[in-house]
Amino acid sequence: MRGLPVTWRKINFNQSKKPDSYYNPLENLIRGTVEFRKTDFEQHKALFMQISEAQFPHTLFIGCSDSRVVPNFITKTLPGEIFVIRNVANIVPVYQAAGDFLGITSAIEYAVQGLNVDNIVVCGHSNCGGCAALFKSAEELSHLPHTKKWLELSKTVKEKVLNILPGDSDSEAREWLTEQMNVVEQLRHLLTYPYIETRYREGTLKLIGWHYIIETGEIFGYNEEKGFFELVN
Numbered sequence: 001m002r003g004l005p006v007t008w009r010k011i012n013f014n015q016s017k018k019p020d021s022y023y024n025p026l027e028n029l030i031r032g033t034v035e036f037r038k039t040d041f042e043q044h045k046a047l048f049m050q051i052s053e054a055q056f057p058h059t060l061f062i063g064c065s066d067s068r069v070v071p072n073f074i075t076k077t078l079p080g081e082i083f084v085i086r087n088v089a090n091i092v093p094v095y096q097a098a099g100d101f102l103g104i105t106s107a108i109e110y111a112v113q114g115l116n117v118d119n120i121v122v123c124g125h126s127n128c129g130g131c132a133a134l135f136k137s138a139e140e141l142s143h144l145p146h147t148k149k150w151l152e153l154s155k156t157v158k159e160k161v162l163n164i165l166p167g168d169s170d171s172e173a174r175e176w177l178t179e180q181m182n183v184v185e186q187l188r189h190l191l192t193y194p195y196i197e198t199r200y201r202e203g204t205l206k207l208i209g210w211h212y213i214i215e216t217g218e219i220f221g222y223n224e225e226k227g228f229f230e231l232v233n
């Protein structure tokens with residue numbers, strides 16, 4: 001992976017409030033499961049029967065845990081199509097041959113070696129709290145020790161961003177640049193996995209970087225040749 005993501009466009013962002021549907025969240029959850037069974041499940045019954053004993057996802061989707069970034073929703077995919085890993089700031093740890101209980105690493109291994117996916121998408125997003133936290137002080141993150149430790153995996157992103165946009169730059173521009181550079185960094189991390197690097201070189205596994213914009217529904221894709229993100233159309 002080479003080059004720098006430079007796509008930047010200012011969007012007016014009004015601080016939103018919690019939707020009214022949050023009034024009784026537990027009741028909503030329970031009602032949702034019943035509605036799913038009675039409507040969505042019935043609508044896709046044949047599909048659920050077909051995939052009930054095996055999965056053949058075409059894509060490993062690595063996204064942020066953020067509640068606003070819903071992989072199947074934003075890609076209009078059905079159950080069985082995408083194998084999903086979500087964590088704070090859609091980070092891919094650099095490959096380790098051995099270690100204790102490597103959750104992300106084992107999920108990547110299962111998707112690529114076990115399920116033989118054709119694509120890996122790393123999807124960052126606008127207003128990412130994890131990316132913003134890269135610029136927070138140790139004191140500000142003192143109540144989130146594990147998050148702080150986890151974000152060390154993307155600390156080089158902060159350095160690269162500050163090289164391009166120094167500390168006093170437009171903070172919104174820095175936000176997008178950080179989110180996009182973080183995606184590119186995770187694509188680089190994926191290539192430290194020997195079996196991914198081999199298949200990527202052979203052309204049998206595609207690595208795709210996305211930046212999803214919550215307030216517009218747009219997805220910008222990383223163009224490796226040009227070295228920047230452009231609207232997916």
Ligand SMILES: [Zn+2]
Pocket residue numbers: 064065066088089090125127128129130131
């Ligand atoms: Zn996020």
